[in-house]
Amino acid sequence: MRRLPVLAGLVLVVLAGGAAWALIPGRLPASAIAAEGAGDAARGEQVFWAGGCASCHASPGGEATKLGGGEPLVTPFGTFHAPNISPDRESGIGAWTLADFANAMQRGVAPEGAPLYPAFPYTSYARMSAGDVADLHAYLLTLPPVGGAAPPNDLRFPFNIRRGVAVWQKVFLDSDPVVALPADAPDEVRRGRYLVEGPGHCGECHTPRGFGGAGAPDHDRWLAGGPAPDGKGRIPNITPGGPIGKWSQDEIAEYLATGFTPDFDSVGGSMAEVQKNLSHLPRADLEAIAAYLKAVPPIASSESGS
Template sequence: MAKRLLLILIVLLALGAGLFFWLTEPTRMESAALAEQDSGDAKRGERVFWLAGCESCHARPDAKGEAQLELAGGLPLKTDFGTFYAPNISPDPDDGIGRWTFADFANALQRGVDPEGRHLYPAFPYTSYVRMKHEDVADLWAFMKTLPQVKGRAPDHELSFPFNIRRGIGLWKLAFLSSNPVVTLPASASDAARAGQYLVEGPAHCGECHTPRRFAGAGGLDHARWLGGAPNPEGEGKVPNITPAADGLGSWSADEIAEYLATGFTPDFDTVGGAMVAVQENMAKLPDEDRQAIAAYLKAVPAVD
């Protein structure tokens, strides 16, 4: 009887392990299909680069000016699960992504899978980038290849068990990785608001900081409180509510939001601060129509009180 129970237990464990590995298998986009889209424009890609905030995490800490284009990585992101370090994503063939193909880049950006077939941690906001248009991804890739090659690798992530088991991220993705729009805009929404929806929910990844996460921060974004403010992931203070609520942007006009993104000045003549400084500096590099679209969308989303 004991042997039979042991055998049943072994079979169940084997089936469970098999199911786990099947469910957590990294999913990639087909390389052949992506190869047909590898014809991006670097000039357009520069806009996507600033919109996506690539240098905010991947440039060396405190880099300014042209040094912002040297994507050596190394910036630490301290969380309750450990410390993540932004990697070198310069075109260096040894320490960066210089040997990657466009398919490698697109799968990392939109599926969270590296060229070795490993899950990437969602500290990298592929949960937003998954909504990007393929032509924008191709343009960004074209621009990335023009940047300086930088030697040196960032430190390995410092994560405790079980968060250091990448395979488990596959289950997380099943629950939280989706390319669907977050907000259903009303039929009366302007074209600018609809353009802004793509920018905010996709490449600009505003929700990654301004929306609280479910399950004590370990889950996906709480879409019921989309852009309603969230704890600072680094543990100090709160990331503000940017919905049209009274304690958010309710008293700001769309023009005032766009002006803030362009200049860093609030309607009360205060100035941008904290981590938003880098974001605002990136937004200032965008065409005015992008800032106006973002502002229109932020005025159109549901208020979160």
């Protein structure tokens, strides 16, 4: 009978160890991080526009390259404030190493080890190449330093318990592609998949989320539309089964380049800022995005109009 307390104690130790492991954010292996200083700032500028960094991190109405933090994101979980990612060494990322930056971008881990909230779309950036992450880091370090830290997040309980995010990461953080392409898929479509699923993080808004909105994007309804992150309105379905299904590849690319639809309407809402960023990309990348959107599985729009 004396073995029972011992076994019970061992079980508790194992459970406690498992819980502790779940609360420790995972970091990238050194082999997945480019060499320090290997990034190219000129290439990084294109990654910057593809990722839409200015949309969240630049002051409203200010210069896109002054990244001291943007408008608050008000959500059902509370209010998030995008941090200062300028090269300021005190308030921004100027003192971060490339490894610090890569782990924040692709694992959602701050340099001091705290897990980052997935309002920052590292679940998409996890699919980026080490080279693109290094290039983006190099470009950001060329931008003007901006002093002053962003306000702290103001979140409801239990979402304000940051350590719980590490458990969320263990469940939902995945670097594999969402859409499996055939072996003979054109390079253009593969490039589009990379841009949409990775730096472009289109699925973060255009895909509904599981577990009542608290989970990661629902890959079974990838790009099929869903509630806007701020809870106001809906983001449209951009699969071939949605409203743009009748658009040609060239028409989609032209919309991304100019903001005009085939019906001569113009981009509006939150997409206006996204389109502004994407307009900086080479036409070949816009065509690649369009080719991928034509290749994803079609999903019929729901009755709510997404």
